[in-house]
Amino acid sequence: MTTKFTKDFFAALIFLVLGVLMFTESYKIKQLSFGIEIGSDFVPKLIAIGIMGMSLILLIQNARKKGLAKQAQATEKQQEDKGMKVSFYGTIGLLTIYVTLLEKIGFVPMTMLYLFIQMNLLKSSSKKNQFLIAGLSIICTLLVYYLFKNILYLMLPEGILG
Helix, strand or coil, X not given: CHHHHHHHHHHHHHHHHHHHHHHHHHHHCCCCCXXXXXXXXXXXXXXXXXXXXXXXXXXXXXXXXXXXXXXXXXXXXXXXXXXXXXXHHHHHHHHHHHHHHHHHHCHHHHHHHHHHHHHHHHCCXXXXXXXXXXXXXXXXXXXXXXXXXXXXXXXXXXXXXX
């Protein structure tokens, strides 16, 4: 968007200057009268006015597009900031609940639930694939449980599954 804006802006300025130069130079055209009121400078002036008009329209359109783009960026930034706050405070709350219930419920169910909710919290709303997130939560939890239990020989909280 920015490069297109820049290209259009400079093209409009160049053609505006060209139109002004063409208009002022058309006064230097020698007037030849063929019995009609329109002189030989009429068409060059008409073309110069057309070029200047089109250039001004392009400049106005680009100014509006840039204004709309800035508004869209500001709105997007506000939504992003709000999303980051929700993610941050949501993560803090989720971790607090996880640590509180880990001993009572157990590592496997709590970690699966925690990972599922955490991934949904951090992932953008337009790209949520619940089956993928659930699968990752289950696989990661079971891999970590297997690693701690059978390879490192460390006990994890078993909770109600005891």
